[in-house]
Amino acid sequence: MPFAIENVRITDLTWLLAGAGGPRMLASLGAEDIRIEWKDRLDMLRHGGPPIPIGEEREKFLRGEPFVAKNDGVNRAGNFGENNPGKRGISLNLRTEKGKEIFKELVRISDIVVECFTANTMERLGLGYETLKKVNPSIIYVQQPGFGKTGQYADFVSTGPVAQAISGLTEQSGMPTPYSPAGWGYSYMDWSGAYYCAMAMLSALYYRARTGEGQYMDCSQAEPGIFMTGTAILDYSANGRVWQRYGNRSPYLPAAPHGAYRCQGKDRWIAISIFNDDDWRAMLKVLGNPAWAKDAKFAKFAARLLNQEELDKLVESETVKHEPFDLMNRLQGAGVAAGVCQTAADRIYSDPQLKHRGFQKALPHSEVGDWPYKDFPVHMSESPAYVGGTINRGFPCYGEDNPYVYGTLLGIGDGEQKQLAEQEII
Amino acid sequence: MSSAKGFLFDLRVLEIADERGEFLGKLLAGAGADVVKIEPPGGNRTRAIGPFYQDKPHPERSLFFWHYNLGKHGVTLDIKKPAGHDLLTRLIPNFDILIHTGAPGELDKMGLSYKALSAINPRLIVAAITPFGQTGPWRDLRGSDIVHLALGGVMMNCGYDPMPGMEYDTPPIAPQMWHAYHITCNNTYMATLGALLYREQTGRGQFLDASIHQAVSTCTEVDIPHMVYARQPVWRQTGRHAMTTIVAGSQSVTKDGRYVNASGVLGGTQLPLFEMLNKYGAADDLMDEKYKDPAVQKDPVVSRHINAVMKRFIQSYKFERDLWKEGQTYNMHWSPIRKPHENLTDPHWAARKTFTKVYHEDLDKTFAYNGAPWLAGKSQWRTGPRAPHLGEHNGEVYGKELGISTKELTKLKKQEII
Incomplete structure (x- = not known):
């Protein structure tokens, strides 16, 4: 089947996840993404982990035997891989005049330029939006500086934890004071920064399709975080209320019990949401109608809301007797919203729904072989997205697509390509 | 901004x-679409979700x-009524997207x-x-925000440090404020825009099946x-990434019990930290030659020492x-762990118009709202008007249209059809 945006080409100067994730999404939707890299300043994740087992290591891994994967080379880093499937990759030295010239040729045949350098890097290289617009008047230029292109923090650096902290999202996760914030145990704002960068690119593509006009976009990593602080701003503005954490409870859509409760096994937990009396009765039945539940403190929904601390302990005294997935199945069978706190292993190896939907897709790769990558989570009936993109491939090796991009797309002959490589330009 | x-x-x-999909409508409206929200005559169930204006629960508050x-x-x-069904089918030809x-x-x-x-x-x-x-x-199972954050794996990444011996005495944490739905709607926005661009080429629409769980x-x-x-599991840790080992924490408490996220230079040396500490006479022994080598700085014992000096x-x-x-x-990579409202008075966001004010003529009051998630050269983000009252545009849509x-x-x- 066709992809949604097979006619779109992206010149991709991003890195890490917040940057690289946005064009990853568009590659899944069918765009031809050309990721530009230079060996002296590689994405640090290319040197990071976890190293993907290859050769004998892989054999051992597949047999379930102990192995140590070597962390050598730049084409076998697991996190880098997960951030860049479906993309093409070329080497290009933008600090050389000839490199800049070639870059402009690529921009000329592209629809989007996307980058996540600090605010004024591209201008300093002489490759800012105003310059590139002269090369390609309808180009969409999406920039993703941490705090934005303008304003007094324009030169500040950001990664997920930085954007999460300042936006308020870190403070909004965890148990009430005196606990510290728990924050996010991963770079939520890397993924979300990536989502908003992708959303911006797609919005600008639609606008261009309808008007013929490209545009410049300033997509900071921090602002989407502020955008997702929910009703906290309005609650302050309208009610003067300062944000307070409430743990795993649900004060705004009242529910009790509501939280994560310990189950059998090491560090196994189940989340349960009880929104009304029907839910309550159904849960109690599954738990064997324990005697404590007859206490007047828990008789009515309103009373349960007031006595949640005690209720949580009592519920946990029951859940801890149960195997988590068995309990989830029985609660769900009784119509109760309940779900195990799943690990990565649960999601990859045993979750039947994710298996049914194709959570991960195995993609070929020229050095590390076939490995699974997380697929786009929305199924599209006419133009399905696919994490391998139109090229049906995992992440690019460094400079892997030089022959295609320089030869086929830009018409640079083999001899000249060889010369450019010798001159450290490509 | 032409x-x-x-x-x-x-x-x-x-x-x-x-609540599962209202955020998608908000995004599409923000991006400029004309969004018409259909509610049952008694009001959408999301009108009962708090907080409420002046803490008085009411469908319009x-x-x-x-x-x-x-x-x-x-x-x-x-x-669900035949006449209502009929009206809906009369509206469908006038619209591009149905959420x-x-x-x-x-x-x-x-x-x-x-x-x-x-x-x-x-x-x-x-x-x-x-x-x-x-x-x-699992298609008929029930979800909720926390149930999805549990099943989707977010919770097992988020929480507090284990005790020595790697036992946890605190549960995994679900970050607050409806993120299961934020994540889903952000992804569905991408799929919707993909479908729109496909329609530009083919003239055909399509069906998008978004799973919150996935x-x-x-x-x-x-x-x-x-x-x-x-095949390595990760361990959740207070205020930092879940990792395969417990690592030194960047979340640091201030004298008055607030927090700063103080990570170093990305993938680099700690020398800038030593310099800054030294400027304040707070470097302890970190200016010593032996700490100059980045490899030494990464030694677990040394890294805990550096971390302790920084936290002090x-x-x-x-x-x-x-x-x-x-x-x-x-x-x-230093950043304050702010409460959301503290961004309202930051001149950086003011200069970027990150927040917006919305007038509620019914209350004759103006409130601060989250504004645009990005700035664009040509297309502006829609930042109003206020959410509709129940049935507010019945006349406009059913009458005029x-x-x-x-x-x-x-x-x-x-x-009770409308």
Whole structure:
């Protein structure tokens, strides 16, 4: 089947996840993404982990035997891989005049330029939006500086934890004071920064399709975080209320019990949401109608809301007797919203729904072989997205697509390509 | 900012959605589409989600409803009654996108399968958001925000340090404020725009099957690669990434009990930190030659020592001292752990118009709202008007657009069809 945006080409100067994730999404939707890299300043994740087992290591891994994967080379880093499937990759030295010239040729045949350098890097290289617009008047230029292109923090650096902290999202996760914030145990704002960068690119593509006009976009990593602080701003503005954490409870859509409760096994937990009396009765039945539940403190929904601390302990005294997935199945069978706190292993190896939907897709790769990558989570009936993109491939090796991009797309002959490589330009 | 035209200036969206999908409508409205929200005559269930204006629960005072329905039009319609169903099918040809968050198969049962809708309007894009997806063994299970954050793996990444011996005495944590739905709607926005761009080429709409469970499951970071490539689990840790080992923490408490996230230079040396500490006479022994080598700095014992010196330094100041800004001048990833409202008074965001003010003429009051997630050269983000009152635009949509007479509208109202 066709992809949604097979006619779109992206010149991709991003890195890490917040940057690289946005064009990853568009590659899944069918765009031809050309990721530009230079060996002296590689994405640090290319040197990071976890190293993907290859050769004998892989054999051992597949047999379930102990192995140590070597962390050598730049084409076998697991996190880098997960951030860049479906993309093409070329080497290009933008600090050389000839490199800049070639870059402009690529921009000329592209629809989007996307980058996540600090605010004024591209201008300093002489490759800012105003310059590139002269090369390609309808180009969409999406920039993703941490705090934005303008304003007094324009030169500040950001990664997920930085954007999460300042936006308020870190403070909004965890148990009430005196606990510290728990924050996010991963770079939520890397993924979300990536989502908003992708959303911006797609919005600008639609606008261009309808008007013929490209545009410049300033997509900071921090602002989407502020955008997702929910009703906290309005609650302050309208009610003067300062944000307070409430743990795993649900004060705004009242529910009790509501939280994560310990189950059998090491560090196994189940989340349960009880929104009304029907839910309550159904849960109690599954738990064997324990005697404590007859206490007047828990008789009515309103009373349960007031006595949640005690209720949580009592519920946990029951859940801890149960195997988590068995309990989830029985609660769900009784119509109760309940779900195990799943690990990565649960999601990859045993979750039947994710298996049914194709959570991960195995993609070929020229050095590390076939490995699974997380697929786009929305199924599209006419133009399905696919994490391998139109090229049906995992992440690019460094400079892997030089022959295609320089030869086929830009018409640079083999001899000249060889010369450019010798001159450290490509 | 040459034009006030939104990105999606010529699009119309029909929304039949609860908390699972209202954020998608908010995004599309923000991007410039004309969004018409359909509610049952008694009001959408999201009008009962708090907090409430002045803490008085009322369908027109839900701040949740205000926030997630900013910039939309609103009509009432009982789509389960034949006359309501008929009105809906009369609206369908006028719209580009239908957002629907009913249970899997609900549209089919109402005779509004994608096939049927497509026969009325072949260009229609249906964005259907369900807890687990339209098909599959879990399709009929019940979700909630916390249940999705649990099943999707977010919670097992978030929480507090284990005790020595790697036992946890605190549960995994679900970050607050409806993120299961934020994640899903952000992804469904991408799919919807993909479908629109496909329609530009083919003239055809399509059906989008968004699973909250799958969307949340894709939104974690290193836990998946570590399992895929090394079968290593990660451990959740206070205020920092879940990792395969327990690492030194960057979340540092201030004298007055607030927090700063103080990470170093990305992948680099700690020398800038030593310099900054030394400037304040707080470097302890860190200016010693032996700490200059980045490899030495990464030794676990040394790294804990560096971390302790840094934390002592941060704890000797109050939060309002804004030490993070100076850390940033050393190129370090320092950031204040703010409460959301503290951004309202930051001149940086003011200069970027990150927040916006919305006038509520019914209350004669103006409130601060979250504004645009980005700045664009041409297309502006829509930041109003306030969320619609129940049935506020019935006259406009049914009267002006469908040509239904006032008399007929009164009758429909009496029959609780609108």
